[in-house]
Amino acid sequence: MPASNDSLNTRHVAETRAALVRVGREMFSTVGYHAASSDEIVTRARVSKGAMYHHFKSKRELFEAVVIEVLSEYGTRLSKPRIKGADDWVRLIKLALRYLKAASADDAFRQVVLIDGPVVLGWVRWRKIQWEVGPVGFEAALENCMARGLIEPAPSKALAHTIIAAVSESVMFVAYANDREVARKEMEGVVTTLMNGFRIRPPQN
Template identity: 35%
Template sequence: MKDNPRTQASRSAATRDALVRAARPLFAADGFAAVSTEAIVAAAGVTRGAMYHQFADKTDLFAAVFETVEAEMTARIDAAVSDAGESDPIALMKFGSGVWLDACAEPEAQRIVLVEAPAVLGWARWREIGLRYGLGLVQSLVQYAISVGRIADQPSEPLAHVLIGALDEAALFVAQSDDPSRARREVGAVLEGLMDALAVDPPT
């Protein structure tokens, strides 16, 4: 007797989730190259065949792990900004950039998002996944700032791209620094100065 489609889909989703959850701490601790597919399937409790049914290869699985981390980080920043109790969009942009830098400084995110992902996936795919999550959040803040007159009227998408680039480079600067605490303070101040430079007085 065959499983019904819903049962098959549920089982497939559970297998995929188990593989992502198993691979995530392994990639974070040891790096992509040092983690074998045997270690991943053993940690997930599935067969190699099941893994290759879900993912084309280890790189494809890593991309799913990276996307999961990106989605969580974006949701975390969105929630923090929403709960900040602040209405001024420039202040919200500064606050959100600080949350981003702090999230990227955490060992798991730093290893997976900033160190491994560009090398494993290549710059273009790393950027595409990152933009899929972060761009909408940044652009919504930019659009809000323009709508209330705190940033001069201009197309929001190119400005959002420039800000995303600055945020990524800031996080990489901290990740590659020999003194992360100092780098975090210094680059955080640079980002805040950049956002202050964009600001105009609100309309009266």
């Protein structure tokens, strides 16, 4: 049975948006937000400028969609392969270190999320997106660690914000470092020490 006009239109709309996000992501990752022009984005995506503004009110709105996509994908990637450790708190520390590694090893993540993200979107919006997209289940994971007696009792939401803020700043330090690999190794030790400061008992190896 042939597809209806409505289903064809819906698919076309979805494909157009996907093409804009894909090309925008490629350009924002390689040349940065400010050097990526809307004209070149629509040309590479093979859509009209009117089509772009039908989906996104501005280049900034397209950029936000790209940031959300990159963060969502990276959140999934952070959990693979499965993190092994002596206990849940050790595994959370290793998860934080994986995120830290992205600042030195993943150029697209570094450019889009860490360098252009806070500048283009503004600090408040950038942090809100990180909280909504990135740390899925993090607060619950902290509550689990407290229930197991691994870390000191504390308001879980406040603790989650504190740890995420500290790790985010650590990641920014690495992202802007002249030698990112050296900075990452230094910060890995700092983050590990900081997070282990919340422990009730030392980790069992």
